[in-house]
Amino acid sequence: MNAYNGFSLHRWLGIMIKEFIQLRRDRLTFGMIVGIPIMQLLLFGFAINSDPKHMPTAVVMADPGPFARSYVAAMQNSEYFRIVGSVDEREADRLLDRGDVQFVVTFPVGFHRDLVRGQMPTLLVEADATDPMATGGAISVLKHLGIEVFAPDLPGLRQPANAPVDLRIQRRYNPEGITAYNIVPGLSGVILTMTMILMTGLAMTRERERGTFENLLATPATPFEVMTGKIVPYILIGLIQVTLIFLAARWIFAVPMHGNLFLLYGVVLLFICANLTLGITFSSIARNQLQAMQMTFFFFLPSLLLSGFMFPFRGMPEWAQAVGSVLPLTHFVVLVRGILLKGNGPELLWNHVWPILLFMLTVLALGLKTFRKTLD
Amino acid sequence: MSGTLVIDVAGLNKHFGDKHVVRDLALQVREGEILGFLGPNGSGKTTSIRMLCGLLTPDSGRGSCLGFDVLKESASIKRQVGYMTQKFSLWDDLTIRENLDFVARMFGMRKRREAVAQALEELGLAGRRDQLAGTLSGGWKQRLALASCLLHEPRLLLLDEPTAGVDPKARRDFWEEIHRLSAKGITVLVSTHYMDEAERCHQLAYIAYGVLLASGTAADVVASQKLQTCEISGAGIQGLAEALRQLPGVDQVASFGNTLHVSGTDGQRLQSSLQAFIAGRSLSMTAVAPSLEDAFIRLMQASQDQFRG
Incomplete structure (x- = not known):
């Protein structure tokens, strides 16, 4: 047998050693190898919870009797609800629209009296069902709560057939609990995050990798011209992507579109710009296209998991919510669901617009600072 | 030699990390001159050229290029300099015409279309203008690169090893073109490893380990050794x-x-x-x-002795 054709441990070792050396030199890849599993472990293990508790709940108290109070206390004790306060009906609506509360519980006039008389007063629970997954657990708890709370004081309730109250649950914005209503609008944000950051991330590193960056720098073009000029085509691509998703949402998934279309596109444009700014900043930090891709992935993963797109935002622990609040996708998901499903107007959006703006400006400043006008 | 100084720098220094790449470089080039920039690989030639056209900021030093301050007015310098990079740095995935058109736009040329059409004509590439630049052979890439850095009618050409990997015929044509440009008053700084090319230059500057070791005409350099x-x-x-x-x-x-x-x-x-x-x-x-090559080998050895101890 020819010595050059058989398996050679020497050659094999040589290849293995070379691979180890190269891997060690590529710090970012090495960091990813360690960082990605840790990040996933933390996110999936600690941050994600598909049975969220402590959800903000507003109470509309038309009859502040002791029964109503003990019912509210029981809700709080169930750990699924966190009572944020007692408000009037109009304020309650606004809180739901803005997404500040997940539930509104309304105790009608004469609640106490009707309850004592065994007349089954109506207890209205309105849930923000834009994300059906977030409300499921809490609603099922609510169904058993009535008997437990009132049984000690109302012995007539011992027979299980007699429900103390007429519990009416209204799933607002998505009465049938259709998952697509929740997923499809959010998906537009996920797709934009991925493609916008990646494409612009590659835009500048490609020039650097191919050596054409030097030629570009030798011309009188300014960093601002280069950065913004490179962004524009991708804005257009982003708008086309979003339009396709919205068309599909409307005609294939029959997602309701209650809000103003201009408002929607305004928010989309802001979100696209925020992502492109991040992409182009990655691009000026990364040394090659691979690094730009790795950075994109490193940003994309928490965006996907912590934004409330995949898992209920309110189900996450506080630290994860804090991280999530920095990410533009978190706010975009709320904004798009708000406009499409709730028909929110501009006055309800600002709360989630300024964090995206702030993110964008911070990243832009960082990008212009790191953009190298020279080859230094 | 008379004429105004197009490049007049002194004391230029550049470090990369703890590596001192260019030490106290002083260089003077008069208008219309062809200066050959020589030195072994890694001697700081490319770094020096990049500092002259504003692609790198010198750590210290002073001087002017085309009458503009090399430290503060690199934007004005870029407008009047044609810089040809060592590696082909036009866009492979643009056609020949698109490349020229892009460069013309970057320099904000007014009669862009005419200038591009004329450049294509002079290049002899008018018939292949829609071919992708990446598919050109080495010699043609070099000609295209030269054409693109002449497009905005620069007063100074900085050419970084422009003829590496180009066949003798194309090299000769290239140098004929350089001399034509020089006759028109364009100043040229060209780095090279070829002795025959060095002999075609009006003035030579020899740099090793970041230090300018000799300068003058070919005869001066030989005599100095x-x-x-x-x-x-x-x-x-x-x-x-x-x-x-x-x-x-x-x-x-x-x-x-x-x-x-x-x-x-x-x-x-x-x-x-x-x-x-x-x-x-x-x-x-x-x-x-003694030939120029003898002189250069001598320079290289002397500098090795000096810097490597």
């Missing part, structure tokens, strides 16, 4: 280079076909050593004028 060179020929000469190198007074030995060029700075010792060496061998010896 105070070399004496003897050409030795005869039977069995191939095996003698190593023995010759050991002789007192011999600084370098170089093979030229069937002859050896033996050089040294101490003429008398060189002569006596060689005479003793050829005595009894069937060799002949004639004194020749």
Whole structure:
């Protein structure tokens, strides 16, 4: 047998050693190898919870009797609800629209009296069902709560057939609990995050990798011209992507579109710009296209998991919510669901617009600072 | 030589990390001159050129390029400089015409279309203008790169090893073009490793380990090394280079076909050593004028001794 054709441990070792050396030199890849599993472990293990508790709940108290109070206390004790306060009906609506509360519980006039008389007063629970997954657990708890709370004081309730109250649950914005209503609008944000950051991330590193960056720098073009000029085509691509998703949402998934279309596109444009700014900043930090891709992935993963797109935002622990609040996708998901499903107007959006703006400006400043006008 | 100074810099320094890449570079080039920039690989030629056109910021130093401050007015310098990078740096995935058009736009040229059409015509690429630049051969890429940096009618050309990997015919055409441009008053700074190209330059500057070691005309540079060179020929000469190198007074030995060029700075010792060496061998010896290459090898060795200890 020819010595050059058989398996050679020497050659094999040589290849293995070379691979180890190269891997060690590529710090970012090495960091990813360690960082990605840790990040996933933390996110999936600690941050994600598909049975969220402590959800903000507003109470509309038309009859502040002791029964109503003990019912509210029981809700709080169930750990699924966190009572944020007692408000009037109009304020309650606004809180739901803005997404500040997940539930509104309304105790009608004469609640106490009707309850004592065994007349089954109506207890209205309105849930923000834009994300059906977030409300499921809490609603099922609510169904058993009535008997437990009132049984000690109302012995007539011992027979299980007699429900103390007429519990009416209204799933607002998505009465049938259709998952697509929740997923499809959010998906537009996920797709934009991925493609916008990646494409612009590659835009500048490609020039650097191919050596054409030097030629570009030798011309009188300014960093601002280069950065913004490179962004524009991708804005257009982003708008086309979003339009396709919205068309599909409307005609294939029959997602309701209650809000103003201009408002929607305004928010989309802001979100696209925020992502492109991040992409182009990655691009000026990364040394090659691979690094730009790795950075994109490193940003994309928490965006996907912590934004409330995949898992209920309110189900996450506080630290994860804090991280999530920095990410533009978190706010975009709320904004798009708000406009499409709730028909929110501009006055309800600002709360989630300024964090995206702030993110964008911070990243832009960082990008212009790191953009190298020279080859230094 | 008279004429205004197009490049006039002194004390330029550049570090990359703890590596001192260019040390106290001083350079003067007059209008319309062709300056050959020479030196071994990694000697700081490219870094120097990049500092002149504003792609790198010098750590210290002062001077002007085209009348603009090299430290503060790099934007104005870029407008009037044509810089040709060592590696082909036009866009492979744009066509020839698109590349020229893009560069013309970057320089904000007013009669862009005409200028691009004319450049294509002069290049002889008008018929292939829609071909992707990446598919061109090395020689054509070089011509395209030159055309693209001439597009905005620069007053100074900075060419970084423009003829590396180009065949002799294309190289000769290239140098004819450089001389035509020089005659029109365009100043050219060109780095090269080729001796024949160095000899085509008006002035030379030799840089090694970031230090400018010699400058002047080719004759000046050769004279500055105070070399004496003897050409030795005869039977069995191939095996003698190593023995010759050991002789007192011999600084370098170089093979030229069937002859050896033996050089040294101490003429008398060189002569006596060689005479003793050829005595009894069937060799002949004639004194020749040292070539530019002899001078450069000498410079390179001297700088190695100096910087490597």
